[in-house]
Amino acid sequence: MxxxxxxxxxxxxxxxxxxxxxxxxxxxxxxxxxxxxxxxxxxxxxxxxxxxxxxxxxxxxxxxxxxxxxxxxxxxxxxxxxxxxxxxxxxxxxxxxxxxxxxxxxxxxxxxxxxxxxxxxxxxxxxxxxxxxxxxxxxxxxxxxxxxxxxxxxxxxxxxxxxxxxxxxxxxxxxxxxxxxxxxxxxxxxxxxxxxxxxxxxxxxxxxxxxxxxxGKLARESLRLGVLRLPSPRSRLAWLLTHLDDLPGSGIIYALTVSAAEDTAHLLRANGHQVLAYTGRTDPAERESAEAALKNNEVKALIATSALGMGFDKPDLGFVVHLGAPSSPVAYYQQVGRAGRGTPNADVLLLPGTEDREIWEYFATSSMPSEEKATRVLAALQPGAVLSTPALEARVNLKRTPLELLLKVLDVDGAVRKVQGGWESTGAQWVYDSERYGRIATARIAEQKSMLDYENTSRCRMEYLAAALDDPTAAPCGRCDTCAGAWFSDEVAHDASDSAQKALSRVGVELDPRGQWPSGMDKLSVPVKGRIPAGQANAEGRALARLTDLGWGSRLRELLADTVGDQPLGPQAIEACVSVLAQWGWETRPVAVVSVPSRRRPLLVKSLAESLAKVGRIPYLGALQTPHGWPTGAPGGNSAFRLAAVWGRFAVPEEGRDWFAANPGPVLLVDDLADSRWTITVAGKALRDAGAQDVLPFVLALKA
Incomplete structure (x- = not known):
């Protein structure tokens, strides 16, 4: 039929x-x-x-x-x-x-x-x-x-x-x-x-x-867009504490960094709000559970980074709030588009921060290869040889994530091929398209400016976003704060402001010790592999804060900026560091303080070490020596090259060895910044090799 x-x-x-x-x-x-x-x-x-x-x-x-x-x-x-x-x-x-x-x-x-x-x-x-x-x-x-x-x-x-x-x-x-x-x-x-x-x-x-x-028409008729300018991270958090329950239904609160998302979730939960953090650090099973909790309206909000973006579908999502702006209107549209899919109304509010541009720059990574880095990778992949990603790391001095991204670009361009066991060269000629990559970099800068223009525009906000996506039907929505006036209050409760200030003043971040040497160190003439022996490893340490934290992070970014000269650490920061030590809860109190030698900030590191020793009433034994010269290489690079740059550079003078023999106990090892953690690891190994019973690292800041 x-x-x-x-x-x-x-x-x-x-x-x-x-x-x-x-x-x-x-x-x-x-x-x-x-x-x-x-x-x-x-x-x-x-x-x-x-x-x-x-x-x-x-x-x-x-x-x-x-x-x-x-x-x-x-x-x-x-x-x-x-x-x-x-x-x-x-x-x-x-x-x-x-x-x-x-x-x-x-x-x-x-x-x-x-x-x-x-x-x-x-x-x-x-x-x-x-x-x-x-x-x-x-x-x-x-x-x-x-x-x-x-x-x-x-x-x-x-x-x-x-x-x-x-x-x-x-x-x-x-x-x-x-x-x-x-x-x-x-x-x-x-x-x-x-x-x-x-x-x-x-x-x-x-x-x-x-x-x-x-x-089709990209404007979302269900969304009511607004921008609320508040003067500080404290006021933005206080606004959330005051008004979160006023927002319709359940929703998403986006933050620019993992630390900001986690800190905000902690603050809101401590004040009785049902929220969960959702970031790139969240375990996959916990992510799935958090998504389900939001879909079932079991939480008021997920406090998320861009890790919660494409693909999350909750038709009745009632609101999206941003603590800090994404770096382009297109990315912003993509995130706010999570709201109001199946409801007639949803609220979208941006709370931009004065630090947004600084964070954009801090996290700025290009998906385009640089010619110099690509050349290094192609030179390492000789025809006929297959190298794993860890093996390549030990040859080209690129961190894992950017190296993997570069390999994907070269693979798509036909210069390399992924095979069983790693990567190999195809032998095909690869030409760096500098003109195209330069135009893309310029476009990224223009997108950032466009996002700032969105914040300050006197036009309809939905019309602006639609126009940014080249929607020919872009037109005033009649609903946003430009078209219809502000629909949100800027009032902040006094107790909320106090709670926000306490959260931002919170200090102390765990500094996990390195447990494994990088692969391929023999290629760099460093005779280590596998797990770091217990007798050479550091104990768990502490930092005052991460550079990406909402509170002390911004102050430390200013203090450790390249444009700021070396100077002794101020009393407020010293007091905050002492607070971290007071709540550390170590099993055995340190018997001495030693500092990592610093070329860039010797006054700052010395003042911190001396102050902690004075408060703890224990001796400051000075900085480690560098008998074979300062560490080599520039900041950045992958673990293998970072370790090779500091390997064998630190030593304890003979009198220090005698002191450790006569005074058994942990040593507090002080530095200004931990990024790869190999400097603090190798410095700690030098102390352990010289007889220190244990090493407790303490740094002002963690890079991430």
Whole structure:
């Protein structure tokens, strides 16, 4: 019997099952995108606001294509949280969805069996997984051969002009060229300006294939935007304490740093608010639990960094507050777009800080390779040799995260290849595109200025954000604080201000000791490997604060800035350090104070060490000696090179050895700043080798 129902009718039945409403109709553009994929076999780019229903397009299209005998849909998705939501949404629509990612390796074989049995409609994978050597060689060729639809979610990640560029996404262009003829491709995003759209179209339109681009209105009618300027971190925290319960429903409070998120969550919980921290330091299982708690309205808010971004879907999210501004309007739009998807009203409030620009600069890292660093990596990867990432670290002096990012860029450019056991050179010539990278760096600076302009604009705020994404329909919203006046109070309760001040005055951060020597130290003529022996390792130490902390962090950033000359430490900072020691709770009180020699801040370090010794009524034995010269190399670099730079540079004079023999007990080792922690580790080893019973490190600041 011939099926006479139209494609629209068939699609509408699936849509209504997906959303659970018999009266559901397509939004403008949804069916047009489905039709282009199912009947046209086209390559399509859909740029629509969050909550518009981009996932409905690819789930409906998947089932329609499957009914015509097509293979499973392959969805490339960037985040585990996003995959979890997509799998759950697919199940509601009767779509059999599975995900292959780093968190479920034990399920891979079962999922492969389901694919072989044609019992999977949608398979979600991360872009990184596509380049995993085992997956790429064993599973990907057959998966590509059978794919009925390729979906690239959060497609702005393809573009190095975008706010969240991921090099692995750039590899999808090659994947598209390997698809069988006629397989449709869909790319979706909510955050793309014209430049990003053009870049994504270029990636989709391989071999000159025309791309069907559907751009909708990006303004969110449910959002009420506002900016509240308050003079200090104290006043911003006090405002939250005063007004958090006034905000509708449950929501997200974004902070610019991990420390700020954790400190804010601690303060709010201490004052009776049900909140949880959500950062890059949060355990994956705890992240999943926190997401569930917010979705179920079991907490008022998650205090989050940008780690909670793409993919988190709570239709009734009532508010988004920012403690400090992201560095671009596009990134800001992406985060505030979490709110008001399924509700008529949601509040969005930005509380910018005077320190925002400083934090942007502090964390500024480019996703583009520098020519000098790329040349070092390519020189280390000689043809025919395979090197692991740790082995490369010991040769090129780059930290793990930027090294991995650079390798991905070089891989996408065809200069290196990821294989079993590590990386190898392809032998292909690589040319540094300095003009392009320079233009991207300039664009980043312009984005920061645009974010500052958003804070100060007299225009409608939603119109400004939509215009920043090149939305031609950008128009006044009639709801924001510019259009309709401030809807929020700037009053701060006195007790809230006191609580905020106490939180910002809180001192003391644990300084974990290094427990393992870096790999490959033999290549740098340092004769160590494996675990650091107990007799050479430091005990757990303390720092006054992290440089990224809300309270003392800002003061320490000023104190340790390159532009500030060396001077003795002031009494307020000394008093705060003494407070840290008073609450340390060590088992055995130190018997002496020793300092790490400092080229940049000898007065500061000496004054701190002498003051702590005086307060503790124990002797200050002076600074360690540097008989073989000062540590070599510049700040930065990876662990292997940082260790090599300080190895063997510190020594205890002979009289110090005699003193330790006559006075057994722990030594308090003082320095100004801990970054890699190798200076304090090697200095501590010198003290242990000289007979110190234990070493208790104390530094003014942790870098992160």
């Amino acid at each position: 011939v099926d006479t129902t139209t494609l629209h009718d068939q699609a509408a039945v699936i849509l209504r099952t997906l959303v659970g409403r018999e009266d559901a109709e397509f939004h403008d553009g949804q069916f047009e995108a489905i039709e282009a994929l199912v009947d046209g076999g086209r390559r399509a780019l859909v740029v629509q606001r969050t909550g518009w229903g981009k996932s409905a397009v690819y789930f409906v299209a998947s089932l329609l294509l499957r009914a015509r005998g097509a293979g499973p849909t392959l969805i490339v998705s960037p985040l585990l949280a996003l995959m979890r939501d997509q799998v759950a949404a697919a199940a509601r629509a009767g779509v059999r969805a599975e995900a292959i990612n780093s968190a479920n390796q034990t399920d891979w074989q079962e999922i492969t069996d389901k694919l072989d049995n044609n019992s999977v409609d949608v398979l979600l994978v991360s872009p990184e997984r596509l380049n995993n050597p085992a997956f790429r060689e064993r599973h990907l060729p057959e998966l590509i051969r059978r794919t009925g639809l390729l979906v690239i979610d959060e497609a702005h990640c393809i573009s190095d002009w975008g706010h969240d560029f991921r090099p692995d996404y750039r590899r999808l262009r090659d994947l598209i060229t390997q698809l069988p003829a006629g397989v449709p491709v869909l790319a979706t995003t909510a955050t793309a300006n014209s430049r990003v759209v053009s870049d994504v179209e270029e990636q989709l339109g391989t071999d000159g294939t025309e791309v069907f681009t559907l751009r």
